[in-house]
Amino acid sequence: AQSVTQLGSHVSVSEGALVLLRCNYSSSVPPYLFWYVQYPNQGLQLLLKYTSAATLVKGINGFEAEFKKSETSFHLTKPSAHMSDAAEYFCAVSDRGGSNYKLTFGKGTLLTVNP
Amino acid sequence: GAGVSQTPSNKVTEKGKYVELRCDPISGHTALYWYRQSLGQGPEFLIYFQGTGAADDSGLPNDRFFAVRPEGSVSTLKIQRTERGDSAVYLCASSLTSGTTYNEQFFGPGTRLTVL
Numbered sequence: 001a002q003s004v005t006q007l008g009s010h011v012s013v014s015e016g017a018l019v020l021l022r023c024n025y026s027s028s029v030p031p032y033l034f035w036y037v038q039y040p041n042q043g044l045q046l047l048l049k050y051t052s053a054a055t056l057v058k059g060i061n062g063f064e065a066e067f068k069k070s071e072t073s074f075h076l077t078k079p080s081a082h083m084s085d086a087a088e089y090f091c092a093v094s095d096r097g098g099s100n101y102k103l104t105f106g107k108g109t110l111l112t113v114n115p
Numbered sequence: 116g117a118g119v120s121q122t123p124s125n126k127v128t129e130k131g132k133y134v135e136l137r138c139d140p141i142s143g144h145t146a147l148y149w150y151r152q153s154l155g156q157g158p159e160f161l162i163y164f165q166g167t168g169a170a171d172d173s174g175l176p177n178d179r180f181f182a183v184r185p186e187g188s189v190s191t192l193k194i195q196r197t198e199r200g201d202s203a204v205y206l207c208a209s210s211l212t213s214g215t216t217y218n219e220q221f222f223g224p225g226t227r228l229t230v231l
Contacts, residue, residue: 004157032217043119043206043222044158051217090157100217101146101210102171105157 002027002093006106014114019063019078021109023091026072031093032100033074035065038088038108047089050074061085086113117141119223121207127229128197136192136226140209147190148220149182150206158206164190165212197230204228 007022025031033050048059055067065076074091091106120139128134140147145166150158160174164184172182179197184190194201204227208220 009155036222041224043224044208045222046219049217049219092157094217099171101148101163101220102160102174103150103158103220104160107155107157 004106138207144209
């Protein structure tokens with residue numbers, strides 16, 4: 001079975017600082033990879049996804065993530081944090097092919113941004 | 116356009132009672148999913164519908180949980196004889212038909228179920 005590990009349940013950064021949220025997956029075959037953001041009392045929103053060849057994926061709100069097969073990682077970064085980035089972030093994976101609908105999520109990382 | 120909606124937003128019930136949670140997907144989305152998010156955890160897959168039929172119910176924890184989608188649109192998640200461990204946020208998502216090409220799942224805001 002696939003699994004996702006998000007290192008750090010809580011990350012705190014200053015406004016304007018680099019954001020780095022870590023995600024590692026376990027899968028014998030490179031899966032599809034996703035980052036979702038969840039604001040309080042709102043549904044999960046897709047930030048970005050890796051489903052094909054390009055290993056550096058750009059998403060919404062200035063976020064990007066790089067798929068590194070050798071490290072089985074898909075870390076999320078943003079060069080300069082904004083107060084509005086404060087939220088919970090989830091990394092997720094799914095199989096390629098017929099069962100690609102079944103998302104397996106990490107436990108999440110709560111990002112706080114200090115003024 | 117309207118996103119995925121879920122009702123109620125909050126549900127408090129007593130142990131042993133029956134509850135129904137409703138999901139209205141995005142119009143035209145044939146695939147519908149239910150996930151459960153317990154406190155401090157990421158969402159966990161429960162069930163996937165393609166049209167009216169449950170294509171994969173492998174995530175349902177036991178036979179107290181059941182879901183239907185009789186007309187291929189609205190879905191209801193039903194929980195019988197609720198237990199305190201069922202307390203969680205139940206998330207619904209929908210997408211265009213699921214197949215070998217990945218289609219983005221759009222999530223609703225969830226229903227927070229509390230079993231006293």
